[in-house]
Amino acid sequence: MTSALPADALYDILRGVAALTRDPVVADLARLVGKAPPDDLSIAFNHKQIGSKRWLVDALAEVLPAPGGPVWVLGAWHGVLGAMLLAEPRLTIPQVVSVDRDPRCAAVAETLNHRHVADGRFRALTADMMTLDFAAERPGLVVNTSCEHLDDVPGWLATLPAGLPLVLQSNDYEREPDHRSCVPSLDAFRAQAGLSEILFAGALPTKNYTRFMLIGRR
Template sequence: MSAATTLSSGPGEIWSERCFDLLRGAAVLTGNDLLLSLARTVSRFPEAELHVAFNHRQVASKIWARDELARFGAGRQERIWIVGGWYGVLSALLFADDRLSIGRIESFDIDPSVAAVAESLNEPQVADGRFAARTADMYALDYAGTAMAPDLVVNTSCEHIEDLPGWLALIPRGTRVLLQSNDYFAESQHINSQASLEDFAAAARLGHVDFAGALDLRKYTRFMLIGRV
C-alpha cells in the first residue's frame, strides 16, 4: 500500500475508502450524480489530487464560469474544447447544468496522468460519446483544421501557460472563448499570473468581449473573459 493511500491517524485506514463512503453518502443525501462520480473516481485514483481540483475556490471559479456561460453562451454549444482541462471538473459541472445544451466536450491536458481521471469523473458522458479526455499540448492542437473544430474554446489555466497571445493566435478569428487567469503569483506553477483584470484583457486582446470580470476569492482574485478571438 502506498503512503498516498493511508491515513496518518490509524494504521490500515485507507483514506480513499473513507472518502468514497462519505461522498457516496453525500450523493445519496443530495441526489447529486456528480458526487457519485467523484466518489468512484477518488476510490479508483487515490493518488490523484482531486482535493485540490475540488478546493472550494476552484469550484467557485468554475461555477462562476458556468453561470456566465449560461448568460452569455445561450443556445447549443455543439463542440467545446477545454484546454489545460486537468481532472475534468469544469466539464462535469457544465454537463450537470440544465441551462446549457452541450453536444460534446473534449478535454486536453499535457499531463498524461490526468486523462483517465477526467474520463472517470465524466463516465456517463464518455459512455454516450459526449466526452473524451486526451493528452496533448494546447499549443500543438489544430483549432481550425477539421470539421470537428470547436465552437467554444475554454482555458481556465491561462496562469499556467507562458505565451497567452501566442496560444490565442492559433485559434481562428471569431471563435468564441472563455478564459480565466488569476493574481496568485505565490504559487510556483503559476508562470503567467496577471496583476489585474485590465492586464489580463490587454494580454488576451480579444476581438470582441461579452464579459470581463473579477471574482474575489480572498487568497487571490480570479479574472475571466468571455468573447471572441
Template sequence: MIEATQLQRAKADWRERAFDLTRGIAAYVRNPLVGGLARVIAKHPDADIATAFNHKQVACKMWARDSLLESYGGQFGRIWVLGGWYGVLPAMLFDDARFDIGGIDSIDIDPDVAAIAETLNVAAGNRFRALTADMYTLDYAAGRPDLVINTSCEHIKDIRRWLNSLPEGTRVLLQSNNYFSEPSHINCVDSLDAFQGMAQLRNVRFAGELPTKNYTRFMLIGTV
C-alpha cells in the same frame, strides 16, 4: 516502519470513509457528479481530487459556468477545455440542466490525468473525451469547437501566441489571476485591464474579477 504502516492504514481508512460518504451523498441527491467523485476516490487513490474540487476551485468554475450562460446561452455542439486536469469543469457543465452540450473534450498535456477525468465523467458516456495533447499543437481550424475554455492562462508563457492559433471568430472563455507567489504561475496579471490588454479579444461579452483570500481571479468571455 511501524509509523509508515500506520500512515498507510490511515490513508486507506480515509479513502474508504470518503468513498462511503460521497457514494451515500450521491445516492441521496441522485447526482452523477458526486457519484463520479466517489468513483475517483475508489479507483484513483493518489489523485489530488480534494484540491481539484476544493471550495475555491468550485467557486471559480461556478462563476465561469454562470457567466458563460449569461454571455452565450447554454447550447453548444462541442467544447474544448484546455488544461482540463481532472475534468471537473466538464462534469459541472454536464451536471447543469440549463446547458445542452453535444460533447466536451478535456485536453491536458499530462497523460496521467486522462483516466481520472474519464472516471469523473463516466456518466456523460461518449459525450466526454479526455485527450492528451499540447494546446500549441492542436488543429483548431480542423476541429472547429464551438467554444474553447482555458482557465489556466497564468500557466501560459505567451497567451497571444496561443490565441493567434485559433481561427478568427472562435468563442473563448479565459481565466487568469494575480497569484504571483505560486512558482508554476509563469504569466500572472495584476489587473483585469492587464488581462484584457494581453488577450486582445476582438469582441468581449464578459469581463470581471472574483476576489478570493489569497488572490483575485480574472475572466474574459468573447471572441478572438
C-alpha cells in the same frame, strides 16, 4: 491528533451526500474515490477550484448557453470542469473534449465522466494546447482557465481562428513559480487577451489572489 479519514469512509460519505443531494457529479466522484483516485484529487475538488468553475458555469449559462459545437477544455486536469458543464441544465453542450498534456489525467477524467463517455458526450485527449489546430478541429467553444501558466498569452491567441468563442481565466498570483503571465487587473487581462468581442468580464476575489475571467470571441 486524529488520523486522516480512511478511503472507505470517504467513499461512504460521498455516496450518502449523492443520495441526499441527488447530484450525479457527487455520485461520479464517489465512484472515482471507490476505485483508485489520484493523490491530488482533493486539490482538484477543493473549494477554490470548484468555486472558480462554478463561477464560469454560471456566467457561461448567462451569455453563451448553447455553443455551436464541442467545448474543448484546455489544461483540463482531471475533467472536473467538463463534468460540471455537462451536468448544468442551463447549458446545451453536445460534447466536452478534455485536454491535458499529462498522460495520467485522461484515465481519471474518463472515470469521473464515465456516463458521458458512454453516451459520446465526453472524451479525454492527451495533448499540448500549444500544438492543437483549432481551425481543423472547429470547436464551438475553447476554455482555458490557466492563462497565467502560458509563456505568451497573446502569441497563443494569435494562433486561433478569428471569431472563435473563448472562455479565458487568469489571476494576479505572482508568487507561484509556474505563473508566467499573471495580470494585475481585469483591465490588464482585457488588454492581454485583445478579444474582438467581450460577452462577459469579471473578477473573483479570494484570500490570496483575484481570478479574472473573460468570455468572448478571438
